[in-house]
Amino acid sequence: MMSDMIIETRDLIRHFKSGGGLFGKATTIHAVDRVTLSVRRGETFAIVGESGCGKSTLARLLLRLIEPTAGQVFYDGKELTAASPRELRALRGELQFIFQDPYSSLNPRMTVGALIAEPLQVHTQMKSEERKTAVRGLLRKVGLRPEHADRYPHEFSGGQRQRIGIARALASGPKLLIGDEPVSALDVSVQAQIINLVEDLKQEFGLTLIIIAHDLAVIRHMSDRVAVMYLGEVVELAETEALFSRPLHPYTQALLQAIPAPAPGAARGRQVLAGDIPSPAAPPDGCRFHTRCQHATELCGRMKPPLGDAGEGRSVACHYWREITPPPLDTLTASTRSNSAQQRFELYRRYTKTPRDQGSDAVTHNNAAPAGGI
């Protein structure tokens, strides 16, 4: 029986021990604390938060790349956290990961062809010749060229390396792809190419995507639903448009207000969140956000608000979400572009239209091709 949910977690906890060597006492880092969420089949689910909020740890827990301290993860109804090493290995092909820095995840001594063939060798029964054909097909799918198979990772640009990482993830026929900051190390124009590529591939292969990111504009563009994390906990979960138009949790509100304005003059008069994120080694009692929250009362320092139902399929972990008025998000208003500028953007779109954005940020750059037409 297929459930609607591809991944579910129950009270997932991961603590790290740190220190405790020669100097000082050991501390416990509360990286992920009691996270319960479910990801629907076929959706793009985003996990957003600032550094140290536990989003990358959560991503790794979802695929059991690291073991949880407590709690469960279910994939397709099967408990991943209870699977034997053999069962887990069999499932690995369906669960794939794209890393932030593709270069450090690609063996520099293997050719691109060998890198992409490796998962085929592990997860399929293909013979050597079939694998070669499959590698060429995958390279084309991600916008690279078949002859790139004989090159080494260092010969490629950052965007192309990310394409190689994606080809490698696709090789084993995954159902779920998790991208941990898959575009944040890339230049803006290359980032756009990779986002378009991932969205095309999702469509083509019917994938479920989980995107971990700190860039809210990327999240808004790519995802259907968003979970906002703060200090190891999910504080708000909602459909993307609902979250961006009416954030309920004060932390989400602060995060959205911190997005740089899309046009000059748009950011005036906003409220900026003061202070730093407390250390996850000593998270505040009660609501973990209460030390920076402008709405906090004595209750917030004493009692942790549960992640409760807020209607319309949303959840929020705040005692006062009903009373707090969401701030005007003027940073998100439409731009004030002139008519002629809009015409220019339209022309640009028309002139750069290609069936699929090519990975033409190629080492072998073709001067004669004006617009991605390799």
Added chain:
Amino acid sequence: MRAETAEREGSARRAVPAAAAPVLQVSNLSIRFAAQPADMIDDVSFAIGSGRTLCLVGESGCGKSVTSLAIMGLLPQRVAQIQGGTARFLGEDLLSMGRAALEAKRGNEIAMIFQEPMTSLNPVFTVGEQVAESVRRHRKYGRTEARERALEMFRRVRIPAPEKRLDEYPHQLSGGMRQRVMIAMALANDPVLLIADEPTTALDATIQAQILDLIRDLQAETGTALLLITHDFGVVAEIADDVAVMYAGHVVEHGPVEAIFNDPQHPYTLGLMGSMPALGGHTGRLMTIAGSVPPADAMPAGCRFSTRCPFVVEKCRSERPPTRLMPGGHGVACFRAPLELNVRAQPQ
């Protein structure tokens, strides 16, 4: 730690009028790296007035950082040769200035903030000592006076518990706090010009907003001219008065921030803006720029963007487009601008 929010200053910075003579005037700057067939920086010109903020925007490798290092005299001369041009700071050319004269200005009248504060701070000295040292380097201050100045600067950059922080080491501070220390150090000698190279890129969104607010507020107080280098149009929208968009070592478009955002002209500017999810729309496909920046040995003789431009014509490949001035001080280096008049509505 008590929760509080800082109200934004508003647009106080715009009240500062641009002085008649610019603080910094870079003219026709060209730089070539040793053994390279083309200039890394190609005929770059811009000016910043007192109290104004100019943002240099572009992607990695476009030369925005090299330009700022050249102005500060921080490029190794054996590797990077200045082929021509001037960088006049209050009338004096920094590029032809002697080493001693330049050192007297650096960290004093001209200060710099870098992207990663951890690598610019010395891990074995307290942050208080490091700020005090930069004061004593340029002023005849005693130890106590210098420490006092450091404390005053810590207060001005809104570091909580400043007395305590003075005696802490860089590793004890968060990324945002370290960047505040760098700003305190940079502003300690009341610079006339502040150069900030990606000052918020390594920071989280909420911390970036704090630092941008701080820089803006301090600039409004001091009237310092600011050259800010960034790849992020969001940062530009927040802080710039004027913008210069760089591509492959050349300024392809420049003008007041409103003109760049509301009326972008150059195909590269259009492509870059359309690539950003925040500007390119929340749904649908993002715009992209095909290809990549040509290496120095394949740099086209004409427009440097011609190898990637969707609107390229023969002239673009062979001839350099001059920067043409549009109304409102808006300059564009493109033969085909304005596109809506010069380009066929449908591609052939």
